[in-house]
Amino acid sequence: MPINQSDIEKVANLAHLELAEEELKTFGPQMIQIINYVEQLNALDTKNVEPAIGGLTPEGANTDSSRDDEIAGSLGQKTALEEAPDPAHGHFRVPKVL
């Protein structure tokens, strides 16, 4: 699956990255090289192989992570807003959406 320059721009858009011209030029060939490298996996027949997703150890997969539905403490509004770049009136303020 060859990847080209317009794919790179499309991906940058999907990833919410406003890449500079210079970066688009460098990333293009580098990504092509890396994608070509990972395509060596196509040499392997994996038709009947289950994908490894989550719970890597049997013990981890068997651990029950649910908890009782009880109210627990949280950071609270004041603390949660302390690191925000632009908090206002107890909220996160952002530039206009439309």
Added chain:
Amino acid sequence: MNPETSCKSCPTKRMSRQTVEFSITAAERLNETLNAFLEIDREGALQRATEIENRGTASVLAGIPIAVKDNICVKGLQASCGSKILGDYHPPYNATVIERLTKAGAVVIGKTNCDEFAMGSSNENSAFGPVRNPWDTTRVSGGSSGGSATAVAAGIVPVALGSDTGGSVRQPASLCGVIGLKPTYGRNSRYGLVAFASSLDQIGVFARKVEDVARVLGVMAGRDPHDSTTADVPVPDYTASLTGDLKGARLGFPRTLYGEGLDAEVKTSVENAVDVYRELGAEIVDVELPHAGYAIAVYYIIATAEASSNLARFDGVRYGFRAEETPELRQMYRRTREEGFGPEVKRRIMLGTYVLSAGYYDAYYLKAQQVRTLIKNDFLEAFKRCDAIITPTSPTPAFALGEKVDDPLAMYLNDIYTVTANLAGVPGISVPCGLSSARLPIGFQLIGPYWSEPTLFKLAHGYEQARPFTERPPISA
């Protein structure tokens, strides 16, 4: 456990303040040369050390100074992750591992430099400059936990924490000449570790003595309701396994991994370590890991895919940096991320977004997860015949700063020996086994089955007793 004798290279509780002050002063003095620390908390650390000294009660790690990688949250200190986008971020809570270690008396003296969001093998991807190797300051410390490895190697602290997603504890440990452990997936809580690739990330430990790693893991490991991936597996007394008796231990030797791309001096040094194990009574067994050659390809699909998702949260809304003069929301997201992230992080977000994008998921991500199963099965098969596998940790000793920055693929290939353990979820430990002719440290790696940390400690400790690594770097506290 008797605190007076709990940690041979560590202080007793009566000396807390003195020891912590020594570490802080060394960290400050050497930082201009090594750039290992991004923040040093002189006042806070001394205050805590004084409290511990005055309290006078016994606790396992009383007064022991530790350094913490800057992607692990310590309340009140910064957590920049080596990134401009979190440059001023101060988390309002402690990571679970920090809660546990400080409760046991450990004193955090500062936050260590790292590759941005733990993405890198040389520490050159930090937004705040690279860490320098204390053995040769023109060379890399390794990465991504380069600051923590350097802080321990230079004798600034006896213990430091890092995170290991593809080798980020073991590889810098090897390049700096210290012990570095990546535990089994699910052994340590990642609550408060800034996520990079969630199915691979694990918090690890650096120290100069195996015993110290064992003791610290014993304090920090275990189930945590805040991290659903922590497994309900009892935490043993890891120091009990440091018996020195290796008779009958079976060590797997994957011959095919000792070929192409491996530096000759590293090869000889690790093969010599295998001979030491043989002398100590271990049986050396040939094993095969037939899919190990595919590990880097699998890793760079899975790790980038997960990173592209995890790093979506950095958008300039709730914390961290926000780009100025962006009157519209989407533009604000895009410009914040463009200005806040460095090149390697952007490259990986791009790769991850690409492999997960419509039409490509099956070809890349699903395929990679299937090959990951094959890699994992290779290990399960090999461990039927041995207790642990021995490999080099890194194909070469520390390389020169700048040598690989323009070639991301060459940089990724540094992780060839370490990524497999993350993909399979098994534990690995790097142990120093000598110096190259240029006086650069070389390390070997032991990889064991799930929850085999006691075996890894026993084997690492046995080697350490037989061939103690007593050399010190020229830049040292």
